[in-house]
Amino acid sequence: MRARMHLAGAQPTAIHPTSAHAAGAVAVAVLAAAVFIFLAVMARVTRHLAALLSDLLQVAVAVTSALFAIAIIAGVVAVLLFHG
Secondary structure, three states: OOOOOOOOOOOOOOOOHHHHHHHHHHHHHHHHHHHHHHHHHHHHHHHHHHHHHHHHHHHHHHHHHHHHHHHHHHHHHHHHHHHO
16 A cells, blocks of 8 residues: 655745845846847848848839830830831
8 A cells, every 4th residue: 555645734945035036137137138139130130131122222223224214215216206
């Protein structure tokens, strides 16, 4: 037969205040490190996104310039053909 233990008089051990403060300090340090890493990653992503948008705007300017040149050439050709 198994022996039964009576735990009616047992109480949970209290956590020492110093260890509780140390655990809180560790938690704050871990949280601060996580926030710092998150912000660093977001800064890197923002930098890459800005570079991509800059490239996109450069391509848009080049395409717009080419379209304006084509429109001017088409206008000059149309004027010369219909008035000539």
